[in-house]
Every structure is written in structure tokens, then in C-alpha cells.
Amino acid sequence: xxxxxxxxxxxxxxxxxxxxxxxxxxxxxxxxxxxxxxxxxxxxxxxxxxxxxxxxxxxxxxxxxxxxxxxxxxxxxxxxxxxxxxxxxxxxxxxxxxxxxxxxxxxxxxxxxxxxxxxxxxxxxxxxxxxxxxxxxxxxxxxxxxxxxxxxxxxxxxxxxxxxxxxxxxxxxxxxxxxxxxxxxxxxxxxxxxxxxxxxxxxxxxxxxxxxxxxxxxxxxxxxxxxxxxxxxxxxxxxxxxxxxxxxxxxxxxxxxxxxxxxxxxxxxxxxxxxxxxxxxxxxxxxxxxxxxxxxxxxxxxxxxxxxxxxxxxxxxxxxxxxxxxx
Amino acid sequence: xxxxxxxxxxxxxxxxxxxxxxxxxxxxxxxxxxxxxxxxxxxxxxxxxxxxxxxxxxxxxxxxxxxxxxxxxxxxxxxxxxxxxxxxxxxxxxxxxxxxxxxxxxxxxxxxxxxxxxxxxxxxxxxxxxxxxxxxxxxxxxxxxxxxxxxxxxxxxxxxxxxxxxxxxxxxxxxxxxxxxxxxxxxxxxxxxxxxxxxxxxxxxxxxxxxxxxxxxxxxxxxxxxxxxxxxxxxxxxxxxxxxxxxxxxxxxxxxxxxxxxxxxxxxxxxxxxxxxxxxxxxxxxxxxxxxxxxxxxxxxxxxxxxxxxxxxxxxxxxxxxxxxxx
Numbered sequence: 265x266x267x268x269x270x271x272x273x274x275x276x277x278x279x280x281x282x283x284x285x286x287x288x289x290x291x292x293x294x295x296x297x298x299x300x301x302x303x304x305x306x307x308x309x310x311x312x313x314x315x316x317x318x319x320x321x322x323x324x325x326x327x328x329x330x331x332x333x334x335x336x337x338x339x340x341x342x343x344x345x346x347x348x349x350x351x352x353x354x355x356x357x358x359x360x361x362x363x364x365x366x367x368x369x370x371x372x373x374x375x376x377x378x379x380x381x382x383x384x385x386x387x388x389x390x391x392x393x394x395x396x397x398x399x400x401x402x403x404x405x406x407x408x409x410x411x412x413x414x415x416x417x418x419x420x421x422x423x424x425x426x427x428x429x430x431x432x433x434x435x436x437x438x439x440x441x442x443x444x445x446x447x448x449x450x451x452x453x454x455x456x457x458x459x460x461x462x463x464x465x466x467x468x469x470x471x472x473x474x475x476x477x478x479x480x481x482x483x484x485x486x487x488x489x490x491x492x493x494x495x496x497x498x499x500x501x502x503x504x505x506x507x508x509x510x511x512x513x514x515x516x517x518x519x520x521x522x523x524x525x526x527x528x529x530x531x532x533x534x535x536x537x538x539x540x541x542x543x544x545x546x547x548x549x550x551x552x553x554x555x556x557x558x559x560x561x562x563x564x565x566x567x568x569x570x571x572x573x574x575x576x577x578x579x580x581x582x583x584x585x586x587x588x589x590x591x
Numbered sequence: 592x593x594x595x596x597x598x599x600x601x602x603x604x605x606x607x608x609x610x611x612x613x614x615x616x617x618x619x620x621x622x623x624x625x626x627x628x629x630x631x632x633x634x635x636x637x638x639x640x641x642x643x644x645x646x647x648x649x650x651x652x653x654x655x656x657x658x659x660x661x662x663x664x665x666x667x668x669x670x671x672x673x674x675x676x677x678x679x680x681x682x683x684x685x686x687x688x689x690x691x692x693x694x695x696x697x698x699x700x701x702x703x704x705x706x707x708x709x710x711x712x713x714x715x716x717x718x719x720x721x722x723x724x725x726x727x728x729x730x731x732x733x734x735x736x737x738x739x740x741x742x743x744x745x746x747x748x749x750x751x752x753x754x755x756x757x758x759x760x761x762x763x764x765x766x767x768x769x770x771x772x773x774x775x776x777x778x779x780x781x782x783x784x785x786x787x788x789x790x791x792x793x794x795x796x797x798x799x800x801x802x803x804x805x806x807x808x809x810x811x812x813x814x815x816x817x818x819x820x821x822x823x824x825x826x827x828x829x830x831x832x833x834x835x836x837x838x839x840x841x842x843x844x845x846x847x848x849x850x851x852x853x854x855x856x857x858x859x860x861x862x863x864x865x866x867x868x869x870x871x872x873x874x875x876x877x878x879x880x881x882x883x884x885x886x887x888x889x890x891x892x893x894x895x896x897x898x899x900x901x902x903x904x905x906x907x908x909x910x911x912x913x914x915x916x917x918x
Contacts, residue, residue, distance in 0.1 A: 482845055504846040514841015518809055519831040521857035528855040530848035 266293045266302065270327040271356035271569045277318050280577045285318075286328075286570035293359045296340045300361050303334040306349075308356055308587040309382055310572040328356040328569075333370070333381055335590070344369070351381065358566050358589060373548055383416050383584040384558050385547050387533050391502060392420035393543045394536030396478060399500035399529050402428060406475035407494065409466070410434045411485045413451065414441030416584050417502060421478045423449050423556045430476075433469045435462070435485065440582075448557050463488045476500070479528075482507045483515065490517040490526070499528040559583025593620045593629065597654040598683035598896045604645050607904045612645075613655075613897035620686045623667045627688050630661040633676075635683055635914040636709055637899040654682040655896075660697070660708055661687075662917070671696070678708065685893050685916060700875055710743050710911040711885050712874050714860050718829060719747035720870045721863030723805060726827035726856050732756045733802035734821065736793070738812045740778065741768030743911050744829060748805045750776050750883045760796045762789070762812065765906070775884050790815040803827070806855075809834045810842065817844040817853070826855040886910025 268291045277285045296302045309331050314322075322328060336348040341364045344350070350367040354360045372378050376385070383389060395417075396402050408425040412418040413434025422445065425432045434451045436442050437458040445451045453469035455462065466488045473494040479486060482504030489499070520526065536543070550556040561581040563572045566589045576585050595618045604612045623629045636658050641649075649655060663675040668691045671677070677694040681687045699705050703712070710716060722744075723729050735752040739745040740761025749772065752759045761778045763769050764785040772778045780796035782789065793815045800821040806813060809831030816826070847853065863870070877883040888908040890899045893916045903912050 486845070501845070501848045503849065507843060507846050514843045515845060516834060516841045518813070518828070518842060518855075519834050521828045521855060522830065523857065523859060525857050525859075525862065526855075527857075528845075528848060528853075530850065530852050530854075532850060532852075535852065 265295065266359050267291075268293045268357060268359040269566055270358075271566075272326060273318055273322050273324055273328060275324070276320075277315075281315070281318065281570070281574050283570055283574065286573070288567045288570075291357070293361060296338050296361055298340050299363055301336050301341050301344045301364060301367070302338040302359060302361055303350060303352065303354070303367070304337045304359050305332050305334045305354075305357060305566070305589040306591070307379060307382055308332040308566075308569060308589055310569065310576050310585045310587060312576065314573065315577060329353070330356050331387075332589075333378060334360075349378070351386070356569055373552075376548070376551055379560055379562060379584075379586055380551060380558065382586055383560065384420055384551060384556055385544065388416040388584075389420050389547055390536050390540065390543050391533040392417045392424060393547065394533065394539050395500045395502050395531055396421050396424055396476070398536060398539060399531045400476045400478065400498050402430065402476055405429045406431075407470060407472050408432045408476045408478070409470065409474045409489055409492070410478045410480075411489075412436065412480040412503075412505065413445055413454070414438060415480065418478065418480055419445070419449060419558065419583075420556060422451055423550075425476075426450055427550065427555055431472065433466070433474075435466075435481075438579075444559065444582075457485070463491065466492055473497075478502065479504065481505055483513050486515050487513075487517045490520045490524075493520065493524050493526050495524055497524060497526045499526060501528055501530040560586055562586045562588050564588050592622065593686050594618075595620045595684060595686040596893055597685075598893075599653060600645055600649050600651055600655060602651070603647075604642075608642070608645065608897070608901050610897055610901065613900070615894045615897075618684070620688060623665050623688055625667050626690055628663050628668050628671045628691060628694070629665040629686060629688055630677060630679065630681065630694070631664045631686050632659050632661045632681075632684060632893070632916040633918070634706060634709055635659040635893075635896060635916055637896065637903050637912045637914065639903065641900065642904060654684045656680070656682045658714075659916075660705060676705070678713070683896055700879075703875065703878055706887055706889060706911075706913055706915075707878055707885065709913055710887065711747055711878060711883055712871065715743040715911075716747050716874055717863050717867065717870050718860040719744045719751060720874065721860065721866050722827045722829050722858055723748050723751055723803070725863060725866060726858045727803045727805065727825050729755060729757065729803055733758075734797060734799050735759045735803045735805070736797065736801045736816055736819070737761045737805045737807075738816075739763065739807040739830075739832065740772055740781070741765060742807065745805065745807055746772070746776060746885065746910075747883065749778055750877075752803075753777055754877060754882055758799065760793070760801075762793075762808075767909070771886065771909075784812070790818065793819055800824075805829065806831065808832055810840050813842050814840075814844045817847040817851075820847065820851050820853050822851055824851060824853045826853060828855055828857040887913055889913045889915050891915050 331353045414436035433453045435455045442454045455465045474492045477489040479501045480503040483506035559582045658680045741763035760780045762782045769781045782792045801819045804816040807830040810833035886909045
């Protein structure tokens with residue numbers, strides 16, 4: 265028997281969640297049965313996708329769903345040894361039992377912080393890598409436009425494109441992120457779409473057009489990008505955040521796909537399992553050499569997960585928001 | 592010297608063109624110089640794309656631009672022999688001189704009318720063939736939706752898909768075309784988008800979803816199709832007629848590309864030159880065996896070109912509208 269805790273949703277939030285919408289609840293986890301492992305959570309991810317779930321899909325009085333990295337502290341499953349580090353989607357629990365399904369063993373690099381496996385070396389990094397190089401068929405030296413370039417995926421996309429010798433323009437809605445992209449990540453041009461007229465700024469920033477538009481936004485961003493696409497251009501479609509709630513303007517410039525012979529292709533990270541070992545090798549090297557930079561905000565302590573969630577929706581995080589549960 | 596005639600635009604039309612907007616003008620064509628050929632027009636095409644040109648791009652007092660099939664009646668160019676049949680874009684002229692550039696020799700099949708080289712065996716047929724099989728990567732037995740299925744391209748797309756064993760749904764805005772598609776072309780289901788609610792009708796007509804949506808329309812058609820696309824579906828983008836004038840609704844369902852891993856790819860007929868010999872071979876066989884059916888409206892007499900143009904915009908043509916200039 266192991267004493268544990270869980271983060272519960274106890275009330276459906278109205279707008280940005282408040283501290284009282286959550287509770288830290290004690291729990292007891294049994295010893296592993298045959299075939300099971302006992303995992304101690306080490307790092308937990310808090311992510312924007314969680315908020316819509318609070319309106320209904322997330323049950324009240326149960327542990328919040330979510331992903332993280334944990335350590336196997338007892339194993340009766342031959343696939344796992346005590347001490348193995350595993351990526352999991354087991355939710356916001358200090359300890360949990362698993363039959364091993366959904367656990368992915370990772371081998372942390374001793375020269376990198378474990379937290380990079382939550383972003384640049386994790387799912388968002390693989391999304392960026394596969395979406396840009398495989399779906400987007402990026403060629404060295406091309407002209408690249410990345411929307412939400414300050415985000416976990418976009419910032420990696422933009423930097424991989426720089427590594428490949430491309431001219432890279434990013435858009436963001438935040439001046440602090442814009443400064444980081446220009447000064448730290450080394451983008452060729454950055455557009456703040458909240459303070460600049462998007463279409464005019466994009467035209468000025470892309471004198472040689474766009475070969476690959478990495479799409480995270482949709483709507484007005486897509487319409488603007490379509491006017492700048494070069495013949496044979498590619499639009500890997502990773503997200504369309506402007507349209508998820510049914511709001512925003514419809515897209516009117518899709519006819520430009522025709523004579524431009526533009527390709528749009530939707531994808532998700534799980535399409536790139538076959539690239540994973542190459543991705544881990546490339547990204548580990550880029551992180552160690554400092555060619556891929558990142559930002560992360562780490563809150564110390566399991567009980568601070570609600571604070572992290574609230575901070576996420578108030579935009580208080582710089583880069584990836586992580587809760588450290590244990591060393 | 593050869594006596595000829597030309598069709599001129601003499602006044603910019605207001606709405607649907609009127610007879611007085613055009614004039615049949617006498618002309619004289621010189622004998623071919625070294626390197627030139629003299630061509631007699633045999634069949635002329637009248638097409639919807641001509642109308643927007645009348646607002647500006649088409650000069651007043653000059654022969655209307657346009658394509659057709661002619662016969663070389665005198666040649667001082669070694670690439671062409673007297674009697675060769677050529678496809679051309681030399682405009683609405685009874686006779687014309689050419690240095691050979693832009694002339695494509697065709698070898699009419701003795702068992703087929705020459706006019707099929709203006710549609711099913713011509714540019715619209717190749718557009719349909721390449722767009723469906725090459726861009727759309729159609730596999731035998733898939734689920735196919737074709738917009739403007741009553742048109743020159745769409746009707747061929749739909750029938751090729753039937754030949755490939757596919758389940759085929761077409762949309763059209765005309766009950767007569769709908770009846771032809773169902774009764775003659777053998778489509779599995781036909782939607783009249785002017786009299787039926789498009790989204791509901793498409794859902795009912797596609798119980799197994801859509802693997803390939805052949806896109807000619809954009810706007811509400813694309814939004815409806817996106818809700819029915821199967822995983823890994825393809826949308827070859829041939830046209831977006833609903834959006835050419837800036838009107839219509841913007842597209843709001845593109846986020847469905849992401850989890851559906853849908854591919855959209857723009858193309859034009861000239862992308863398929865490498866497929867031409869296979870296309871001619873396949874299509875000739877399909878036409879001879881009656882597996883590809885077509886409709887055409889042929890007006891006899893060069894001077895009837897304005898009547899053909901006006902009839903086109905009034906929707907009086909069944910299938911491809913052609914002017915026969917000579918036998």
C-alpha cells in the first residue's frame with residue numbers, strides 16, 4: 265500500500281478556472297498484482313487542451329486526465345524494471361498502478377534535463393519534426409512561415425527550419441514571445457498579429473514567397489499565407505486553433521491552391537512513430553549543441569498543479585508549463 | 592491570300608452577353624511565309640471562362656481568344672503536313688497563320704467523332720483523368736464524391752470512378768443533368784444542391800463516407816464534403832467556382848483535415864502531359880465501348896459563335912458547346 269494524492273475537478277469552471285474548482289485529494293494505491301507496475305509521477309504536463317474537457321468530458325471527483333513522466337518503483341511486469349522512466353497518460357496522480365499498456369520507456373540523456381522529454385524531446389517536438397520534414401517535405405534553404413511560432417510546437421518548427429538553412433518567419437500574438445523568437449531562436453522575421461496588420465506584414469516579411477506554411481491557426485492566417493505561397497508549396501496542417509470554437513472568419517482564398525499546385529495535409533504526432541529514433545537522435549544533438557532553444561516554467565510540488573493550470577490560461581507561463589512531483 | 596472571318600467583341604456586356612455585343616468581321620489571311628502553316632478552323636470551343644475576360648482582358652475589335660481544332664491546309668513548316676489536324680488556342684478565326692508554336696497535332700480516331708477531341712478526349716478529359724487518378728490517387732472500389740458532376744470535367748470524373756468500381760455520388764444544380772447522371776452515366780446517387788439541403792443529402796448519400804472528393808466548387812460544398820471524408824481521404828482541387836467572384840461563404844471545416852489526415856492538392860491539366868498517351872489509349876477505349884458517355888451541343892456555322900456563347904451563359908447547352916466551322 266502506498267499513500268498517494270490526486271488532483272480532482274470538483275466544480276465546472278466558469279471562464280478561467282479558479283483555485284476552488286480543484287481539490288488535492290488523498291488516495292491509497294495497492295501493491296502491484298502480477299503483470300502490474302507501480303509508478304511514481306515525477307513530472308506532470310499542464311496543457312491548453314485540458315480546459316474544454318472541464319466543461320463535460322472530465323468527470324468531477326476523479327483524477328484529472330493528463331500526461332507525464334514517472335519512475336517505476338515496483339514491477340511485477342517483465343517488460344519493466346524498477347527504476348525505468350516511463351512516459352504515461354495516467355493523469356494527475358502522485359502514484360498509480362498500470363498493466364503496462366500506454367507506458368513508453370524513455371532513456372533520459374544524462375546531459376539534458378528530464379523536462380525536455382516533456383516538450384522538445386517529447387510529443388510536441390516529434391510533431392514539429394515530423395510535420396515539417398515528413399508531411400511538409402522541407403528542403404534545405406526554403407522559405408518557411410510558422411504560425412504560433414512562440415508555442416511548444418511552433419518554436420521547434422521554426423528552429424529546425426533555421427537549422428536546415430531556411431529563411432523563417434514566425435507569427436505570435438505576444439511581444440515577449442516575439443522578442444525571444446527574434447533574439448534567442450534567431451528567426452529572420454517575426455510578426456505580432458495582434459499589433460500588426462497580418463496580410464501586409466506577411467507580404468513585407470516574405471519577399472521570396474512561402475514554400476512551407478506550418479499551419480497552427482487557420483482562418484485569417486491561412487488566407488494571408490495562401491496569398492504568399494510559391495508554386496508547389498506545402499501546408500502541413502497541425503492545428504487550426506482559430507476555428508476550434510466555431511468562431512472566426514471562414515477561409516476564402518483556397519482557390520489559390522489550384523494554380524499554385526499547393527498541397528495541404530493534415531497530420532497528428534502519432535503518424536510519426538517510424539521517425540522516432542531519428543528524431544530522438546537529431547533532437548538530442550540539437551539540444552546539446554544549443555541549436556534548439558526552449559523555454560519552460562516548472563512549478564515545484566504536486567499540490568501546485570491547479571496553480572499551473574490557472575497560470576496557463578492566464579498566460580503566465582514562459583514556454584512549456586510543467587509540475588515537478590518528485591526528483 | 593485567303594478570305595476569312597473573325598468574331599469580335601465590340602461592346603463590353605452588361606450581365607449575360609447580347610448579340611449586339613459581338614460582330615462577325617471579314618478578314619484576309621496572307622499565304623504562309625517560311626516556317627508558317629495556314630490553318631482552317633473546323634471546331635471551336637465556347638467556354639464559361641470566356642465571360643470574365645469580356646470585362647477587360649479581351650480587347651475590343653480583335654478576334655475572341657479561344658481554343659479549337661483545325662486542319663492544316665498549307666504548310667511551310669516541316670513539323671506539319673497538309674491535312675494534319677491540330678488542336679490550337681488561336682481564337683475565333685475561320686483561318687489563321689501560325690509558326691507552329693501552340694499547335695498540337697492530334698490523330699482523330701476514325702470510329703469516333705472529331706468533336707470528342709474537344710471534351711472527353713481533350714483538355715477536360717485529361718483534367719478529369721489526371722485529377723482523379725494521379726492527383727486523387729483513386730483506388731478501385733473507393734467512395735467518391737464529384738461536385739458539378741454534370742459539367743465537362745465532372746461527368747468524366749464520375750464515369751471513370753464508376754469504371755474503377757467505385758461508389759460515386761455527384762452534385763449538380765440542374766434536374767435534367769441529374770437525370771442524365773443517374774440514368775445514362777450510372778452514378779450511384781445524385782444530389783441537386785439547389786433543391787436539396789446539401790449537407791443532409793450528402794450524409795444520406797455517403798453511408799461509407801468519402802475517400803476522394805473531386806473539388807470543383809469550394810465554399811459550402813467543401814464544408815459539407817469535409818464532414819464526410821474518411822481517414823486518409825484526398826481532395827484533388829480542380830476548381831472553386833463558388834469563390835471566383837469573391838462571393839459565397841468562407842470555408843469553416845478545414846480543421847477536419849487534421850485528424851482525418853486529409854490531403855488537398857491543387858492541379859491544372861498541364862500537369863498531366865506525362866499521362867497523355869495512357870489517357871488517350873484508355874479514353875479512346877472507354878468511348879468506343881460506350882463506358883464513357885457524353886453530351887454535346889453543336890451549332891453549325893462560324894457566324895453562330897455569339898449565339899453559342901450567349902446560350903452557354905443562359906444554360907441552353909446540354910454538355911459541351913461546340914461551333915462547327917467546317918467539315
